[in-house]
Amino acid sequence: MSVNYMNEIPEAQAGSLDDLCDMQQAFSTTEAAEEMKEPPDGRYQVVIHDVSLDRTKGGKRCIRWKFRILAPNYVGRYLFRTSVLAPEGFKWLKRDLAFCGLPTNDIMEMVMRLPEIKGAALEVAKITKDDFANIYINKKITLDEAIVQNRGPLDDLPF
Secondary structure, three states: OOOOOOOOOOHHHHOOOHHHHHHHHHHHHOOOOOOOOOOOOEEEEEEEEEEEEEEOOOOOEEEEEEEEEEEOOOOOOEEEEEEEOOHHHHHHHHHHHHHOOOOOOOHHHHHHHHHHHOOOEEEEEEEEEOOEEEEEEEEEOOHHHHHHOOOOOHHHOOO
């Protein structure tokens, strides 16, 4: 049974639906894509796509990292990391920030300067243990190491 939804779409949202009607055949015969799986454990060359101060679900302050994979595989996909701000983890956070070009001993300065490290190229390792993935920053790299040798210029990425 075919339902005519044309009368159900609000006028402001619909406008002219001719272009959608033209796409109906292709849409109805296209199979849904397979589920995207997370990139597997391994070493990746990435760029910091986003980094910001946030809170965990439990309310603790944290730094949220979003890394865009540049090479060698899964190019254009993302890896995510959360660094909880707690004294026992500060030595690792300060190490990672130094790799990213943001050495500091002042937590307020660190928060204010986080946007400066967006775009930094890094080598990271993804390691999963007991169904929990960790992303470890190994070192800062140049874009030449990540892109030119493996894939070509950054502008050629599909996303």
